[in-house]
Amino acid sequence: MDKAWVWLPRASLEYEQGATTFVYDSARKLGNVAHMFCPCIDCRNVCHQPNGTVLDHLVIKASECNEALSTGQNGDQSGCDDNGEESEFRKKLEDAETPLDPSCLNYTKVSALMGLYRIKVKSGMSENFFDQLLMLVHDMLPENNVLPKSTDEMKKFLKVFGFGYDLIHACKNDCILFRKEYEDLVSCPRCKGSRWERDKHTGEEKKGIPAKFLRYFPIKDRFKRMYRSKRLAEELRWHFTNATEDGTMRHPVDSLTWVQVNDKWPEFADEARNLRLGLSTDGMNPFSIQNTKYSTWPVLLVNYNMAPTKCMKAENMMLTMLIPGPTAPSNNIDVYLQPLIDDLKDLWNEGMEVYDAFLKERFTLKAMLLWSITVYPALGTLAGCKVKGKQACNVCGKDTPHRWLKFSRKHMYMSNRKRLQPGHPLRRRRSWFDNTVETGSANRIQSGVQIHEMLKDFNNDFGIPLSKKSKRKRAEISNDEEIQQEEELGEESDLL
Numbered sequence: 001m002d003k004a005w006v007w008l009p010r011a012s013l014e015y016e017q018g019a020t021t022f023v024y025d026s027a028r029k030l031g032n033v034a035h036m037f038c039p040c041i042d043c044r045n046v047c048h049q050p051n052g053t054v055l056d057h058l059v060i061k062a063s064e065c066n067e068a069l070s071t072g073q074n075g076d077q078s079g080c081d082d083n084g085e086e087s088e089f090r091k092k093l094e095d096a097e098t099p100l101d102p103s104c105l106n107y108t109k110v111s112a113l114m115g116l117y118r119i120k121v122k123s124g125m126s127e128n129f130f131d132q133l134l135m136l137v138h139d140m141l142p143e144n145n146v147l148p149k150s151t152d153e154m155k156k157f158l159k160v161f162g163f164g165y166d167l168i169h170a171c172k173n174d175c176i177l178f179r180k181e182y183e184d185l186v187s188c189p190r191c192k193g194s195r196w197e198r199d200k201h202t203g204e205e206k207k208g209i210p211a212k213f214l215r216y217f218p219i220k221d222r223f224k225r226m227y228r229s230k231r232l233a234e235e236l237r238w239h240f241t242n243a244t245e246d247g248t249m250r251h252p253v254d255s256l257t258w259v260q261v262n263d264k265w266p267e268f269a270d271e272a273r274n275l276r277l278g279l280s281t282d283g284m285n286p287f288s289i290q291n292t293k294y295s296t297w298p299v300l301l302v303n304y305n306m307a308p309t310k311c312m313k314a315e316n317m318m319l320t321m322l323i324p325g326p327t328a329p330s331n332n333i334d335v336y337l338q339p340l341i342d343d344l345k346d347l348w349n350e351g352m353e354v355y356d357a358f359l360k361e362r363f364t365l366k367a368m369l370l371w372s373i374t375v376y377p378a379l380g381t382l383a384g385c386k387v388k389g390k391q392a393c394n395v396c397g398k399d400t401p402h403r404w405l406k407f408s409r410k411h412m413y414m415s416n417r418k419r420l421q422p423g424h425p426l427r428r429r430r431s432w433f434d435n436t437v438e439t440g441s442a443n444r445i446q447s448g449v450q451i452h453e454m455l456k457d458f459n460n461d462f463g464i465p466l467s468k469k470s471k472r473k474r475a476e477i478s479n480d481e482e483i484q485q486e487e488e489l490g491e492e493s494d495l496l
Contacts, residue, residue: 019058027051030102037097037108048105092160101145109146110161113154127151161225165217168339169195169210170324174332175463177214179339190463215322216339219301220347222318223275223365224354233273233358236305240272251308252276257370268366273356275367277344278302282378283328297323297333299340304370333381335462344369384460399443403434418442 005018027033038049040057049057096110107115116137120130131150138147148154158164169178171188178185178195186195196205227233244254252258258276262269280302283295301318304311323329323336346352347367354365372382380387385394389411393400401415417427417438427438446454 016059020055023051023055023058030099033103033105035105037099096157096161098146100147101142103142104145109157112147113158117154117158165215166339167210168214168216170212170214170336171195171463172211173464174329174335177335177338178210188463191466212324214324214336214339217318217320219318219320219340219343220352223347223367224352227273227354227356227358227365230357233356235307235310236275236303237272237358238307238310239276239305242307251311252304252370261368261370265368268368271363271366273305273354273363273365275347275365276304277367277369278304278371278373279369280373281323281333281382282375294326295328296325297329297336299323299337302373328381330381331384331460332462332464334384334460395445396443397446416442 005015005022008015008018023036027036030036033051035048035050036054037043038047038054038057040054043049043057097108099105100107100109100112116130116134119125120133125133134147134151134154135149138145138149141147148157155164170176171178171191172193173188173191175188175190175193176182182189187193188195193211194205195210196207197209197211198205226236239251239253242251242253244250249255261276268274278301279299281297281299283297285294286296298319299321301320302311303316303318306316310316320340321336323333329336344367347365348369351364351366353362355362372379374382376387379385379394383394385397386392387394390402391397391400392402392411392413400413402411402413404410405412414434415438417424417433418440419442420426422441426432430437
């Protein structure tokens with residue numbers, strides 16, 4: 001099919017004639033269809049339009065590549081074909097947007113795969129049964145359909161667009177991840193545990209089957225994919241021109257922290273496309289059974305560049321990893337966060353080159369992790385601090401005012417009136433509280449520099465403890481020791 005008309009000026013008669021021939025010849029090859037995917041700069045091959053509307057769009061709006069070529073943005077063809085990588089991606093995208101078969105108007109290759117895969121996940125279908133379903137549907141469709149015939153073939157296709165994940169082997173005792181310097185090891189250097197699963201009956205190792213593994217969804221490829229969408233690339237600049245003007249906080253861009261970051265790193269702030277992120281995690285029961293003790297920890301990234309009505313929507317929140325159970329990772333969560341932290345450090349220090357489909361140019365993208373969003377027990381896990389027992393306050397730490405209630409067998413936290421002004425009347429209200437008058441003042445909150453100085457020489461030993469002291473019999477424990485053990489019990493228990 002002749003496409004020389006694409007290079008002609010859109011105001012010329014030859015361009016209009018070439019677009020007309022292109023539209024109606026395409027419709028005839030697809031089986032004389034009345035609707036087709038519109039390739040204009042706005043529809044982007046994802047919207048079905050009547051043939052006449054497609055022609056109008058091509059003449060009035062042109063396609064995205066056509067627009068860049070006619071205006072000459074970014075040098076010779078750089079708006080459409082910035083380099084070999086972008087050209088290759090567009091070819092794969094065109095393949096993904098191919099109709100399932102010439103007579104199918106409702107499903108493209110990628111939409112059909114996502115619909116079928118959603119059924120597989122929600123129904124708990126095994127890969128064997130899903131392969132049979134794909135083969136059956138493939139045979140039901142016309143011969144020239146583009147539906148894959150197996151799960152493996154489908155996964156390879158989706159991984160091109162960043163839909164896959166990395167499977168990282170982990171020590172069964174949470175000591176290390178088998179990556180970087182540990183990648184070729186077959187046993188953990190700390191606990192000597194085998195990397196491979198063992199048969200429950202014979203005790204033999206199952207070579208190639210990991211005893212425990214982490215699913216990591218790489219964030220760099222996903223950021224690149226976001227900026228390849230013209231709509232998303234534009235929405236990711238929202239924060240740059242929409243700060244509040246009346247002093248009301250409607251979005252994190254109006255917060256004091258955001259302003260402090262802009263003042264401290266002006267070069268980062270000057271690039272509107274740089275990302276501000278928040279991290280959230282907590283334990284969940286993946287099987288929706290109330291009496292099970294299995295706990296999986298998903299780790300999410302929230303993008304604060306977008307408008308407040310969009311940044312917290314499910315489709316804009318990124319699942320970055322699934323930390324396996326069956327128990328909570330506790331302090332060992334740092335072991336599992338290593339791949340994500342490495343990518344975030346790289347995005348902060350070096351950045352990566354990304355193509356912006358909105359401005360039709362390449363730029364160096366950087367990202368910053370601003371906040372973490374967690375419930376209080378999960379904060380203890382993520383921050384590596386105690387949130388129960390004698391040191392329940394993560395701000396006060398060892399200075400947390402606590403008292404053990406012997407008969408209730410729990411800690412209580414009074415003595416907080418010292419945070420009030422020195423002459424405040426509540427300081428003298430003995431009968432309203434614990435029958436005491438509080439004097440003095442609370443310690444100031446430690447700064448990040450002070451916390452770093454305090455912990456810089458701390459050696460964190462990850463993994464399940466290798467040896468435990470044998471417990472003394474109940475009859476040999478004195479009353480005072482029993483109370484002390486009950487106090488410590490609240491500090492050692494896991495809250496999911």
